[in-house]
Each structure stands twice: as C-alpha cells, then as structure tokens.
Amino acid sequence: xxxxxxxxxVPATTWYMRNGRYLRYMAREVSSLFIGLYMAGLAMGLMRLxxxxxxxxxxxxxxxxxxxxxFHVLAxxxxxxxxxxxxxxxxxxxxxxxxxxxxxxxxxxxxxxxxWGLVSLVILVLVGVI
Amino acid sequence: METIxxxxxxxxxxxxxxxxxxALAEADPGLSITLLSKVYPMRSHTCAAEGGxxxxxxxxxxxxxxxxxxxxxxxxxxxxxxxxxxINEAPRELTRLEHWGCPWSRETDGSVAVRPFGxxxxxxxxxxxxxxxxxxxxxxxQTSLKYPAIxxxxxxxxxxxxxxxxxxxxxxxxxxxxxxxxQVQAKAVILCSGGGGRMFPFTTNGAIKTGDGMAMAYRAGxxxxxxxxVQYHPTGLxxxxxxxxxGCRGEGGVLRNKDGYRYLQDYGMGPESPLGEPxxxxxxxxxxxxxxxxxxxxxxxxxxxxxxxGDCVYLDLRHLGEAKINERLxxxxxxxxxxxxxxxxxxxxxxxxxxxxxxGGIHTDITAAxxxxxxxxxxxxxxVSINGANRLGSNSLTELLVFGRRAAESAVAYIKDSGVxxxxxxxxxxxxxxxxxxxxxxxxxEGDETTAGLRQEMFDxxxxxxxxxxxxxxxxxxxxxxxxxRQRWQTLSVRDKSAVFNTDVMxxxxxxxxxxxxxxxxxxxxxxxxxxxxxxRLDHTERDDTRYLKHSMASYRGETAPPAxxxxxxxxxxxxxxxxDYSGAKS
Amino acid sequence: MSERTIxxxxxxxxxxxxxxxxxxxxxxxxxEEWVVLDAINYVxxxxxxxxxxxxxxxxxxxxxxxxxxxxxxxxxxxxxLRDFGRKxxxxxxxxxxxxxxxxxxxxxxxxxxPRVKPYIVRDQEKPIEEGEYKQKPFELxxxxxxxxxxxxxLCYAACPQYGLNSEFIGPAxxxxxxxxxxxxxxxxxxxxxxxxxxxxxxxxxxxxxxCSEVCPKAVDPAGAIQQMKLASTMDWYLERLGGVGAxxxxxLSSRRTSK
Ligand SMILES: Cc1cc2nc3c(=O)[nH]c(=O)nc-3n(C[C@H](O)[C@H](O)[C@H](O)COP(=O)(O)OP(=O)(O)OC[C@H]3O[C@@H](n4cnc5c(N)ncnc54)[C@H](O)[C@@H]3O)c2cc1C
Ligand code: SF4
Ligand code: FES
Numbered sequence: 001x002x003x004x005x006x007x008x009x010v011p012a013t014t015w016y017m018r019n020g021r022y023l024r025y026m027a028r029e030v031s032s033l034f035i036g037l038y039m040a041g042l043a044m045g046l047m048r049l050x051x052x053x054x055x056x057x058x059x060x061x062x063x064x065x066x067x068x069x070x071f072h073v074l075a076x077x078x079x080x081x082x083x084x085x086x087x088x089x090x091x092x093x094x095x096x097x098x099x100x101x102x103x104x105x106x107x108x109x110x111x112x113x114x115x116w117g118l119v120s121l122v123i124l125v126l127v128g129v130i
Numbered sequence: 131m132e133t134i135x136x137x138x139x140x141x142x143x144x145x146x147x148x149x150x151x152x153a154l155a156e157a158d159p160g161l162s163i164t165l166l167s168k169v170y171p172m173r174s175h176t177c178a179a180e181g182g183x184x185x186x187x188x189x190x191x192x193x194x195x196x197x198x199x200x201x202x203x204x205x206x207x208x209x210x211x212x213x214x215x216x217i218n219e220a221p222r223e224l225t226r227l228e229h230w231g232c233p234w235s236r237e238t239d240g241s242v243a244v245r246p247f248g249x250x251x252x253x254x255x256x257x258x259x260x261x262x263x264x265x266x267x268x269x270x271x272q273t274s275l276k277y278p279a280i281x282x283x284x285x286x287x288x289x290x291x292x293x294x295x296x297x298x299x300x301x302x303x304x305x306x307x308x309x310x311x312x313q314v315q316a317k318a319v320i321l322c323s324g325g326g327g328r329m330f331p332f333t334t335n336g337a338i339k340t341g342d343g344m345a346m347a348y349r350a351g352x353x354x355x356x357x358x359x360v361q362y363h364p365t366g367l368x369x370x371x372x373x374x375x376x377g378c379r380g381e382g383g384v385l386r387n388k389d390g391y392r393y394l395q396d397y398g399m400g401p402e403s404p405l406g407e408p409x410x411x412x413x414x415x416x417x418x419x420x421x422x423x424x425x426x427x428x429x430x431x432x433x434x435x436x437x438x439x440g441d442c443v444y445l446d447l448r449h450l451g452e453a454k455i456n457e458r459l460x461x462x463x464x465x466x467x468x469x470x471x472x473x474x475x476x477x478x479x480x481x482x483x484x485x486x487x488x489x490g491g492i493h494t495d496i497t498a499a500x501x502x503x504x505x506x507x508x509x510x511x512x513x514v515s516i517n518g519a520n521r522l523g524s525n526s527l528t529e530l531l532v533f534g535r536r537a538a539e540s541a542v543a544y545i546k547d548s549g550v551x552x553x554x555x556x557x558x559x560x561x562x563x564x565x566x567x568x569x570x571x572x573x574x575x576e577g578d579e580t581t582a583g584l585r586q587e588m589f590d591x592x593x594x595x596x597x598x599x600x601x602x603x604x605x606x607x608x609x610x611x612x613x614x615x616r617q618r619w620q621t622l623s624v625r626d627k628s629a630v631f632n633t634d635v636m637x638x639x640x641x642x643x644x645x646x647x648x649x650x651x652x653x654x655x656x657x658x659x660x661x662x663x664x665x666x667r668l669d670h671t672e673r674d675d676t677r678y679l680k681h682s683m684a685s686y687r688g689e690t691a692p693p694a695x696x697x698x699x700x701x702x703x704x705x706x707x708x709x710x711d712y713s714g715a716k717s
Numbered sequence: 718m719s720e721r722t723i724x725x726x727x728x729x730x731x732x733x734x735x736x737x738x739x740x741x742x743x744x745x746x747x748x749e750e751w752v753v754l755d756a757i758n759y760v761x762x763x764x765x766x767x768x769x770x771x772x773x774x775x776x777x778x779x780x781x782x783x784x785x786x787x788x789x790x791x792x793x794x795x796x797x798l799r800d801f802g803r804k805x806x807x808x809x810x811x812x813x814x815x816x817x818x819x820x821x822x823x824x825x826x827x828x829x830x831p832r833v834k835p836y837i838v839r840d841q842e843k844p845i846e847e848g849e850y851k852q853k854p855f856e857l858x859x860x861x862x863x864x865x866x867x868x869x870x871l872c873y874a875a876c877p878q879y880g881l882n883s884e885f886i887g888p889a890x891x892x893x894x895x896x897x898x899x900x901x902x903x904x905x906x907x908x909x910x911x912x913x914x915x916x917x918x919x920x921x922x923x924x925x926x927x928c929s930e931v932c933p934k935a936v937d938p939a940g941a942i943q944q945m946k947l948a949s950t951m952d953w954y955l956e957r958l959g960g961v962g963a964x965x966x967x968x969l970s971s972r973r974t975s976k
Contacts, residue, residue: 002308002629004732005814005822010880019788022877025925089926092940093947100855169771170823172868173779228849231837231900233857233864240851264778265864275831284827307816336773369750372776465776468795471750582762626767628733631817634766
C-alpha cells in the first residue's frame with residue numbers, strides 16, 4: 001500500500017487560539033460565565049434583603065467596593081457582547097416571510113435592538129430611575 | 131493489478147455519465163454498474179454551464195420549430211433522424227430532471243420558465259438562473275446516490291479501452307490515490323468523457339477537458355466524426371476564457387465595437403433591434419459561429435478595442451438595470467467583477483470569442499452505439515450528430531440527458547441480445563500490455579521536453595492555424611507542426627516518479643490525447659474545402675453541398691501517421707439544405 | 718501589463734519520502750490580475766512538475782481548488798493576488814488528512830453525503846406524462862440558497878467542531894439536507910431528521926458560524942443548521958402534545974403534500 005495520509009492533530013485545549021474567529025466565539029461562550037456570576041450576586045442580594053436592613057446595607061457597601069465595581073463593568077461589557085452577537089445572529093435562524101422573500105436580516109436585528117431598548121425603558125420606569 | 135468485474139463500465143461522471151448510470155440502475159436493478167471518473171462527479175465540467183437546456187413545453191412552441199432551428203443552426207450537417215428523436219425526447223427528460231429536484235427558474239404561476247437563446251426562434255431554454263449546468267449536475271449526482279447498484283470509482287484516470295476479438299471488454303485506469311493500475315472488465319463500456327477544448331489557449335473549458343475518451347476510442351479504431359467543427363463562444367472574458375453566458379444576450383445584452391456601434395447589423399444579422407428588446411434569431415441572438423466571425427472581421431477593420439489581453443469588443447448590459455441583472459444573471463455579474471474588475475451594471479464588459487465546444491467526436495449512430503461492438507458514447511465526447519456544423523446553445527445539456535439514457539438502454543440491449551461474456555484471460559493480457567506501456571513512460575530518459583512547453587506549442591499552432599478562420603496554408607503548417615509535436619511527445623518523460631496522486635503522469639497522458647485529437651481537427655479541416663457553420667475557410671468561402679454535405683471521419687493510423695479522412699453521408703429526412711437567414715427579414 | 722514577484726510558501730508532503738509535511742518556497746513572477754491558483758499553475762508548469770493539487774474550472778464553480786491561504790480556507794481560483802502581500806502561505810485544507818501536497822482525503826464527506834438523503838423523497842412518484850410539479854417563485858426561493866453548495870469543503874476546514882470531532886456530519890451535508898427539506902416537492906423530512914437530529918447531527922453544532930463566513934457561495938450552512946434545530950425542537954414538543962400536536966404538524970406540512 002503506497003498511501004500514507006498524514007493527519008494533522010488539532011490541539012484539544014488550545015484550538016481556539018488558531019484564529020480570531022474562534023477567539024471571538026470563545027469570548028461569546030465565556031461571557032455566559034460572567035452573566036452567571038452576576039446572577040449569583042443578584043440572588044445573594046435578594047437573600048440579604050430578606051434578612052433585614054442591616055444585611056441589605058452591608059450588601060450595598062460590598063457592592064461599592066472597587067473589586068465589585070470592576071466586576072460589574074466587566075460583566076456589563078460581556079453581557080452587551082453576548083447580547084449583540086446573538087442579536088446579530090438571529091436572522092440566520094429566524095426567517096420571516098415578506099412577500100416573495102424574507103424580512104431583511106438587518107431589519108430583524110434592528111427589531112431586536114428596538115425591543116431591547118423598549119424593555120429596558122419599561123424597567124427603568126418601573127424602578128423609578130426615570 | 132486489481133481487477134474489477136462489472137456488467138457495464140461508464141467512463142465519465144458528468145451530466146451524460148450520471149444520466150447513463152441512473153438509466154442503467156433503473157433499467158435492471160440486478161445490473162452491476164461501475165462509474166469511473168478522473169475527478170469527483172460534482173467537479174465535472176457540466177457544472178460550468180450557465181445558460182440552460184432546450185426543450186419544447188410552451189404552447190406557442192412546436193417540435194417542428196425546434197427541429198428547424200437545430201438543423202438550420204447546424205448548417206444542415208446534422209443527421210435529421212437523430213435531431214427528430216432528440217427533440218421528441220427533450221421535454222420528457224427535462225421534466226424528469228424537474229421531478230428529481232432540479233431548481234429550474236419559474237413563472238409566477240409555478241410552471242417552469244423558459245428564456246430566449248441564440249439561434250432559437252422561440253423561447254424554449256429551461257434555466258436555473260445562470261447556473262443551469264451546475265444544478266443539472268448536482269441534481270443528477272445527488273439522485274444517483276439513491277441507487278446502490280452504481281459503484282463509483284472517483285479520481286480514477288482511465289487510460290485505455292480493453293479490446294478483445296474486436297469487442298470492447300472493459301478499460302484500464304490509474305487509481306490516483308495509490309498510483310496502481312486497475313482493470314475494469316465489462317461486457318459493455320459507455321464513454322461519457324466530455325470534450326477537448328483544452329487543446330486551444332483561450333477556452334471556457336476547464337482543465338479536465340482534454341478529450342481523453344475521444345482519444346481512447348480513436349486509438350481503438352473508432353473514427354472521430356466532424357472534428358473540424360469547433361465552436362467559439364462570442365462572449366468570453368479575455369483574461370481567463372471565463373464564459374459570460376449567452377443568457378446575457380438572451381436577456382437583452384448587446385455587442386458594441388470600439389465606437390459603441392452595434393456592428394452585427396453589418397454582417398447579415400440586422401436590422402438593429404431596439405435596446406432591451408431582443409428579437410429572436412437576429413442581431414445578438416444570431417448563432418454563435420456568425421457572431422464570432424463578425425468579431426474577426428471587426429478586428430481586421432481595426433474596430434476592436436485593445437486591452438492587455440488582446441483585441442476585444444464590448445458586451446453592454448447596462449440598460450437592463452441592476453434588479454434584472456441580479457435576478458437573472460447574478461453569477462456572471464460576479465464573474466465579470468471578480469475576474470475583469472468590471473461591474474456590468476455600470477460599465478461595458480470587454481469580451482472576445484473563446485473556444486467553447488466540440489461538435490465533433492466519437493462516431494455513434496442514433497442508438498449511441500459506436501462501430502466497435504460493446505462500445506457506446508454519449509455527451510460532448512460523442513457525435514451522433516445533432517449539432518452538425520454548429521451547435522445551438524442549450525441543445526447540449528439536453529443532449530447529455532437524451533443520449534446518456536439511450537446509451538444505457540442500448541448497452542443493456544447489447545448485453546442481453548448478444549449474450550456476451552468477458553474473456554478474462556484475454557482481457558488480462560491486454561491490460562498487462564497497457565500497464566507496461568504506462569510504466570515505460572516513467573523509464574523514458576529525462577530530456578529537455580516539458581509538458582508545459584509542448585502544450586504551449588500546441589496552443590500556438592492551433593490558435594494560429596485552426597482558429598475562427600482557416601486556409602490551406604495555415605492548416606498545412608498546423609498539421610505539420612502537430613505531426614512534429616506528436617513525435618516529440620514520444621520522448622517526453624514523467625519527472626515525478628512517485629505513486630500517490632501523481633498529476634505529472636496524468637498531464638503527460640492528457641497532452642498525448644490532445645495532440646492526437648488536435649491532429650484530427652487540423653487534418654479534417656484541411657480536407658474540407660468549403661465553409662460551413664463553425665468551419666470557415668478564407669480560401670473556400672462558400673458552402674459546397676455537392677462535395678461536402680457529408681460527415682468527415684478521421685481514423686487512426688498509428689503513432690507516426692496522420693489520420694485517414696473519409697466521408698459519410700448526412701441523413702436528411704425532411705429539411706433540404708437552405709440558406710441560414712438571421713437577418714430578421716423573414717418572419 | 719504589470720508584473721510582480723511573490724513568494725509562495727507551499728506545504729509539501731509526499732507519503733513515499735516524507736515523514737511529515739514541510740514548507741517549500743517558490744519565487745513566482747506574476748501578473749497583477751492573477752489568482753493564487755495561477756501562481757500555483759506557474760510552479761507546476763515551470764518550476765516543479767511534482768507539485769500535486771486539484772483544480773479544474775478556474776471560475777469558482779467546480780469546488781476542486783479549496784486550500785488554506787494564509788491560514789484561511791479559500792478557493793484558490795478566487796483568491797486574488799492583489800489582496801495579498803508579497804509572501805503567501807498555501808496549505809491543504811485543515812481538518813482533512815493530507816493525501817499528498819495540497820490534495821486532501823475527502824472520503825469522510827463522500828461517505829456522509831448519501832446518509833442525509835440528498836434527493837427528492839416522495840411517497841408517490843408523479844408520472845412524467847403529468848408534467849412538472851408547480852413551484853411558486855417563493856417556494857423556489859425558500860431552498861434555492863441551500864442548493865448553491867459546490868462541495869468545496871471550505872466550511873469543514875473552518876468548523877472547529879468538525880476539527881475536534883470528525884464524526885460530526887458537518888455544515889455542507891446538513892445544509893443539503895435542509896435544502897431538500899425545504900423543497901415543496903419533497904416529503905422526506907422525517908426520514909432525514911432521523912439522521913440529522915441524531916447523534917453527530919445538528920446538535921453537535923455550537924453555532925460558531927465560521928462555516929458561513931468562509932462559504933464562497935453564500936450558502937449559509939450555519940443558518941440552515943439553526944433553522945433545523947428550531948424545526949426539530951418544534952417537532953419534539955408537538956410529538957409530546959399527542960393528537961393536537963400531530964394535527965398541527967400535519968397542517969404545517971400539508972402545503973407540501975397538496976401537490
Ligand atoms: C462554460 C460552459 C458553459 C456551457 N453552457 C451551456 C449551456 O448553457 N447550455 C448547453 O446546452 N450547453 C452548455 N455547455 C456545454 C455543455 O455544458 C457540455 O457540453 C456538457 O456539460 C458536457 O457534458 P459531458 O457529460 O459530456 O462531459 P463533462 O461534464 O465534461 O464530464 C466529463 C466526465 O468525464 C470524466 N473523464 C474525462 N476523461 C477521463 C478519463 N481519462 N478517465 C476517467 N474519467 C474521465 C471527467 O472526470 C468527467 O466526469 C457549456 C459548456 C461550457 C464549458
Ligand atoms: S456550504 Fe459553502 S463552504 Fe461548505 S462546501 Fe458548500 S459551498 Fe463550500
Ligand atoms: S478551480 Fe473550480 S472552484 Fe476553483
């Protein structure tokens with residue numbers, strides 16, 4: 001047998017370092033970690049609230065520590081990244097008929113942003129920020 | 131050497147080969163079928179066809195009209211019984227392809243749409259946007275996956291037919307991935323190996339179109355018919371030979387010379403049709419040979435534009451507007467933009483005639499059988515002949531289907547009726563001799579000759595001597611040069627000695643095939659002292675029906691001799707030779 | 718005619734003599750409008766006839782000439798030199814075994830393709846005499862995009878999931894299954910779903926989206942796979958709804974069988 005196909009190994013742990021596209025994908029995946037942590041923090045806050053005003057105030061103080069601030073900025077950045085990457089990908093999965101074609105991709109994306117803005121606005125109004 | 135035994139071997143998995151394979155599987159599920167191809171089926175050059183496939187389905191059309199367009203377009207060199215059969219079968223075959231899932235473009239009511247095509251008096255070309263051949267090929271390939279009886283040998287390069295006692299009993303091939311020889315012993319062989327446009331420098335043909343199958347049949351003693359008829363397509367991109375489909379003109383594109391003048395009206399194809407309203411069978415919708423010849427005359431008059439790739443004229447589509455171009459011609463817009471840097475929405479595209487199609491090929495009768503028992507041929511490698519002296523665009527994709535199927539049916543009938551069996555020992559002796567000959571290529575002493583060097587000399591002499599216009603002197607020089615090149619090929623060595631995927635040996639063999647074919651083209655052209663269809667002689671400018679209403683037949687006479695040229699009568703049933711009129715004067 | 722010189726760094730591998738692939742550099746005089754394939758052809762014709770690679774159409778339609786060009790999967794006949802610098806690195810497609818030089822082994826894809834039944838499946842064939850199936854322009858439009866695949870394998874070379882697990886059916890084959898599922902003439906979606914929604918099918922995809930980014934024919938296999946995930950999820954819920962679900966499912970697909 002004269003054949004001897006050569007298989008190039010794919011590094012099992014560092015494969016995503018091979019190009020920017022994979023890195024961006026990993027960033028999207030990693031972003032869920034931050035969102036998870038943030039949710040855990042939020043849940044803790046609820047717990048503290050239930051325990052009474054002292055616990056709640058201690059929680060608020062902890063939140064204003066520099067470390068917590070850095071974490072929240074990061075979490076916000078990752079959440080935004082996560083949301084935008086998914087929003088931008090929605091037209092691939094959602095195809096809505098429009099005449100003899102589909103609603104154009106950018107329109108679907110914009111609709112998502114609009115909805116996001118609206119929901120945020122409602123929440124902000126509800127909690128009394130505006 | 132590995133031996134494979136099969137009932138029918140098909141060489142070539144393009145449109146014709148795949149259609150034949152499916153027809154065999156459907157004719158008799160018990161049949162063993164081996165489909166050999168030097169590339170994966172979906173790489174076959176059928177994928178490059180853009181325009182579409184002709185078949186009568188619309189109420190305003192008729193079989194008679196398709197018949198007379200085809201026969202007239204072929205300058206009365208078509209066999210009319212074959213044309214009639216072809217035209218009758220065409221709609222069924224195209225409909226069958228629709229049932230198999232081909233994404234034909236549609237009318238708003240959901241029926242199949244048709245578009246106009248050069249030389250056709252009525253719209254009858256089925257199309258799938260501007261990727262018709264691509265969709266036909268992939269539909270056939272994917273459909274063929276349904277049939278387990280079809281055993282494919284992909285990337286297996288066939289080199290020779292095995293002939294035992296005057297009967298074809300299989301073929302020999304090199305398996306590219308191992309470099310080993312295989313013999314496929316078969317009761318019947320169908321050649322569907324495509325054309326050989328690669329013998330010319332400027333061509334729309336892909337690298338694989340080197341005419342191997344034609345050369346195999348030729349060396350096995352089957353005559354090659356009408357080889358002098360080589361079609362130039364009037365609208366190729368000058369840099370690469372990439373085709374801008376005739377659909378461009380069907381949709382309303384026009385040709386202009388350097389002054390912006392629509393010069394076709396000066397060559398018997400006028401009067402000028404209004405912009406954006408193409409009139410069937412005149413001006414830009416005249417047949418390809420006339421359009422390519424008009425280019426040559428404009429070039430002589432100095433009316434062409436000079437580009438870095440030589441003389442060109444313009445294809446102007448700007449008046450169609452962006453929306454229509456995107457809907458009907460998205461692929462060619464992309465091609466022109468990428469390979470020539472011109473956006474056809476805003477600019478005119480420089481184009482020139484390029485070699486496109488070989489009307490000639492392996493001599494077969496109306497049942498797709500060759501004179502050699504057990505050997506059948508279909509598709510571009512065969513000459514039935516429905517294309518005569520000039521193929522009408524969109525007839526050949528249909529031809530693949532109609533005659534691919536017929537070849538399969540004839541092969542089945544041949545096996546049943548003759549009760550042939552393969553003489554394994556004799557076939558093995560033949561195959562062993564072939565193997566020795568291939569091995570010897572590797573042992574040739576390494577000299578100065580290179581494949582690329584010889585190929586370039588072949589290009590130069592074919593372009594210079596056997597191109598759009600020919601004469602005694604140019605053809606004599608070309609035949610002499612080709613005889614010399616064939617001799618020099620005998621000393622060409624394979625430099626790469628390795629076994630696995632050796633494309634060097636493949637190119638040497640392909641060049642050998644092209645040189646043999648080129649010689650049949652030039653010799654047949656030299657003998658035909660008239661002008662007809664795509665064969666235009668400056669020294670014999672008229673058609674001569676008394677002497678040349680005949681097919682030329684080139685027969686092999688060995689490695690050192692030129693072919694023998696004989697003639698065979700054309701079958702005429704109902705249309706006597708007349709004048710090809712594309713002036714639009716008659717309705 | 719403007720000329721320039723480039724350096725082509727090509728990954729070579731000859732199973733007869735090499736233990737592992739290695740790079741060979743060629744200096745190639747080029748025309749400005751050339752594509753990478755033209756430069757490789759120049760090497761083959763004038764510098765080294767032993768170089769092996771696949772090509773045919775030179776017009777981005779046969780799918781033969783996929784290669785990694787500066788690390789990106791591309792058709793070499795559509796990779797214009799003008800878009801690159803002086804040095805260009807050419808390697809065989811990632812994730813496939815190298816047969817020799819730039820030629821990779823495609824057996825894996827060729828074996829997977831028939832598994833997704835890429836052809837029209839019908840309970841009852843319509844006789845040819847009854848003519849064509851009617852298909853409205855929108856019905857054609859629904860699947861047209863997914864029928865444009867030239868099997869060039871760039872998407873497999875781009876897909877990290879396929880790189881990690883070659884059992885994954887992969888972008889092009891799944892897109893083709895979707896193409897037939899979406900065809901108004903077809904009735905085979907349930908049969909295909911048994912393969913595409915099973916192990917190594919659509920759920921192996923983590924939506925990296927690299928396939929769609931490199932696809933030269935805008936097939937958007939990633940989109941096809943996400944739509945299949947959605948449809949398959951719907952099926953799963955409908956199945957659990959019993960009779961009502963079955964009725965909904967039937968009415969959703971009645972459009973197909975009506976012809
Ligand atoms: C750019 C272009 C556009 C065209 N447009 C149209 C159009 O719009 N309408 C129309 O009707 N016609 C058109 N044509 C013509 C038509 O496409 C071809 O004539 C037709 O596709 C040929 O099909 P085929 O099956 O005979 O051969 P091909 O598709 O060329 O297939 C040949 C097969 O033979 C195999 N083969 C060859 N040699 C060997 C060997 N030695 N060993 C093993 N296998 C071998 C190859 O691998 C391949 O599978 C066009 C042609 C070109 C080039
Ligand atoms: S989906 Fe695109 S990238 Fe993948 S094989 Fe098909 S054409 Fe190539
Ligand atoms: S050579 Fe055909 S796709 Fe590049």
